[in-house]
Amino acid sequence: MDTELRFLAGLAIDESARLIRATHRERNGRGYSLVSLLIQACERVSIEASSIAGQVPLADPAVGPSLERELYRLLDELKLVHLFLGMYAGDFGRNDLPVGLVHMVDALVRDLLPRGADPIIHLSPENMYSTLGVVEAAKQLWRLTPPPDPHPVGFNLPALNPENAMLAPILAHEVGHTAWRQGLDAQLNATADLTAASAHLRSAVVPGGPSAQHLAELFDSWRQELLCDALAAVLTGPSFLFASAVFLPVTTGGTPIGRHPFPRDRVAYTLRILGELGWTDFLQSNVPGVYQWCADLAGDVVLTGHPAETGLRAAIGVIEPAITALARSAATSPVLPGRLESNIAEFNELFYLEVPCTQWADSAITPWELLAAAWTCEIRRLGDTPEALRLTCYDEHLNAFMIKSVELAVILRLWTEA
Amino acid sequence: MSLLLRDQLLAAMSRPEAGTRLIVAPLLDAEQVGGGTIDLRLGTEFIESRRWTEAGIDPLELSGEDVSRSARSEEGVFVSLGAEFVLHPGQFVLGATLEFVRLPSDISGQVVGRSSWGRLGLIVATAVVVQPGFAGVLTLELVNTGNVPIHLYPGLRVAQLQLWKADAPTTLPISDRVKYAVPLGPESVHLAWDSSEVGRIKTIGGQLEGGNGP
Numbered sequence: 001m002d003t004e005l006r007f008l009a010g011l012a013i014d015e016s017a018r019l020i021r022a023t024h025r026e027r028n029g030r031g032y033s034l035v036s037l038l039i040q041a042c043e044r045v046s047i048e049a050s051s052i053a054g055q056v057p058l059a060d061p062a063v064g065p066s067l068e069r070e071l072y073r074l075l076d077e078l079k080l081v082h083l084f085l086g087m088y089a090g091d092f093g094r095n096d097l098p099v100g101l102v103h104m105v106d107a108l109v110r111d112l113l114p115r116g117a118d119p120i121i122h123l124s125p126e127n128m129y130s131t132l133g134v135v136e137a138a139k140q141l142w143r144l145t146p147p148p149d150p151h152p153v154g155f156n157l158p159a160l161n162p163e164n165a166m167l168a169p170i171l172a173h174e175v176g177h178t179a180w181r182q183g184l185d186a187q188l189n190a191t192a193d194l195t196a197a198s199a200h201l202r203s204a205v206v207p208g209g210p211s212a213q214h215l216a217e218l219f220d221s222w223r224q225e226l227l228c229d230a231l232a233a234v235l236t237g238p239s240f241l242f243a244s245a246v247f248l249p250v251t252t253g254g255t256p257i258g259r260h261p262f263p264r265d266r267v268a269y270t271l272r273i274l275g276e277l278g279w280t281d282f283l284q285s286n287v288p289g290v291y292q293w294c295a296d297l298a299g300d301v302v303l304t305g306h307p308a309e310t311g312l313r314a315a316i317g318v319i320e321p322a323i324t325a326l327a328r329s330a331a332t333s334p335v336l337p338g339r340l341e342s343n344i345a346e347f348n349e350l351f352y353l354e355v356p357c358t359q360w361a362d363s364a365i366t367p368w369e370l371l372a373a374a375w376t377c378e379i380r381r382l383g384d385t386p387e388a389l390r391l392t393c394y395d396e397h398l399n400a401f402m403i404k405s406v407e408l409a410v411i412l413r414l415w416t417e418a
Numbered sequence: 419m420s421l422l423l424r425d426q427l428l429a430a431m432s433r434p435e436a437g438t439r440l441i442v443a444p445l446l447d448a449e450q451v452g453g454g455t456i457d458l459r460l461g462t463e464f465i466e467s468r469r470w471t472e473a474g475i476d477p478l479e480l481s482g483e484d485v486s487r488s489a490r491s492e493e494g495v496f497v498s499l500g501a502e503f504v505l506h507p508g509q510f511v512l513g514a515t516l517e518f519v520r521l522p523s524d525i526s527g528q529v530v531g532r533s534s535w536g537r538l539g540l541i542v543a544t545a546v547v548v549q550p551g552f553a554g555v556l557t558l559e560l561v562n563t564g565n566v567p568i569h570l571y572p573g574l575r576v577a578q579l580q581l582w583k584a585d586a587p588t589t590l591p592i593s594d595r596v597k598y599a600v601p602l603g604p605e606s607v608h609l610a611w612d613s614s615e616v617g618r619i620k621t622i623g624g625q626l627e628g629g630n631g632p
Binding site: 095096097350354356358359397407409411 | 436437441443444446462463493494495496497498499516518520553573598599600602603
């Protein structure tokens with residue numbers, strides 16, 4: 001046993017040292033909070049492995065198996081370090097992404113995450129748009145270290161089209177999942193009428209349908225998704241309506257019950273939130289065609305009448321006001337209809353000339369104001385039809401232009417505040 | 419043609435109709451408008467050229483395929499405000515202005531370096547002409563001709579724009595480019611665009627070599 005323990009401890013110590021050498025601890029930039037934590041984890045593994053090696057030869061052979069298990073656990077932790085280093089190695093402090101895109105991600109973090117985050121932008125061919133709370137995903141690594149602040153959060157962007165500005169509202173939804181994990185779930189539990197919701201769920205349990213536990217899981221997933229929608233709608237205003245109508249897409253009618261609410265229900269909810277925030281007049285006067293199309297589709301929901309679907313809808317309906325209220329209090333610096341309405345004519349004049357607009361009334365435009373104004377103007381210019389909506393969201397030149405505009409507007413703000 | 423001085427520059431930037439206005443955005447500091455020039459700042463995007471395996475760049479032998487191969491040898495680098503880009507002795511990179519510039523159809527311009535940088539050995543722009551009606555950021559050709567590395571920071575004033583007002587607007591229409599496809603960062607080589615003239619030069623060269631000269 002002594003030989004095996006020495007062998008395993010030596011492996012853990014050598015592997016820790018090798019992983020530490022493979023990182024670039026001297027560099028600064030986005031993502032280095034994760035690097036620092038991975039190095040800490042390696043150092044801790046090395047210390048613990050050395051401690052075990054120091055107990056060999058064993059005074060009490062009976063403890064050998066437990067020490068062996070401990071060493072295997074440490075080696076498993078190093079595998080996890082290896083995995084995260086391998087996944088994000090090219091993303092730490094990267095300088096191959098447009099500055100405007102990075103500013104936009106920073107703004108999402110600032111405006112939606114109460115505890116902040118260290119964003120790691122990871123171009124992935126597989127996981128379009130999703131975000132990953134890296135700390136939560138590897139929490140066994142930090143069991144003995146203090147929780148990292150700010151949390152590293154991985155932003156997956158589509159590898160083939162990372163500049164697509166459509167991702168901004170969609171990313172706002174995805175960042176909402178991190179906000180959920182940072183405490184919004186507890187806040188919602190404290191304010192929503194979960195008792196009434198539970199009653200609806202109980203009534204939805206019927207022979208041959210989903211079990212009570214499965215319904216509870218679906219409900220938990222739905223309310224999280226709707227809170228993320230609400231956060232994105234509050235923060236980015238009409239942009240979330242435009243992006244989600246294209247991205248979901250809204251034309252999808254009835255689908256099997258899944259972990260996301262039905263697309264048309266989500267668009268209907270987005271329209272209700274926008275209405276509550278005072279966006280309806282703006283939408284009806286600037287893009288009446290697209291607004292009406294979204295409203296028509298959202299109102300044309302195919303109900304199956306199945307008790308599970310009915311119960312889930314009713315349960316979500318009960319807590320919807322609490323979700324909306326929470327999103328309104330949690331999203332800071334949202335785009336406001338009044339400011340957009342009073343400046344969109346000036347914006348459109350420059351936009352038509354293909355000149356980035358960077359400020360309104362002596363204050364820098366926020367990324368969310370910029371996206372909402374640009375998409376509204378372009379949809380209107382192209383005829384205010386669903387086709388115009390699709391063309392606008394997928395126009396790569398327009399997306400690049402908007403990303404550049406975001407960069408210039410943020411630089412103006414930073415310069416003014418410095 | 420007359421050089422625009424400070425008051426005329428400010429007047430051109432204040433024309434009521436956006437389409438005829440001289441636009442420099444964002445203008446981070448009003449003092450960028452000097453006596454007869456507008457200071458321009460270094461932008462956040464650079465194009466570095468890697469050493470490549472071709473024998474050299476010969477415009478007469480350059481095909482569209484070669485140009486794209488040349489473009490593949492380039493690497494875009496983005497540097498945020500507050501971060502640095504180190505330009506080593508002898509290194510050449512393409513940069514761009516931070517400002518987005520739009521000239522009305524009756525004004526043309528020229529980008530020149532600022533003397534303080536020139537004295538450090540930094541060449542910023544090789545007489546970049548800006549045509550009336552241009553819209554976009556301006557590409558800068560940055561070369562360190564000195565002996566020590568120069569640390570460049572986006573936001574620093576590195577160039578200046580001289581502008582001339584013409585007696586009448588240009589009669590050449592602004593190109594029918596794709597909407598929003600204005601230059602947003604440094605622009606790379608466009609040699610292939612002159613392919614018809616390259617063909618003519620090659621033809622003349624062939625005639626002369628074949629003894630059919632004048």
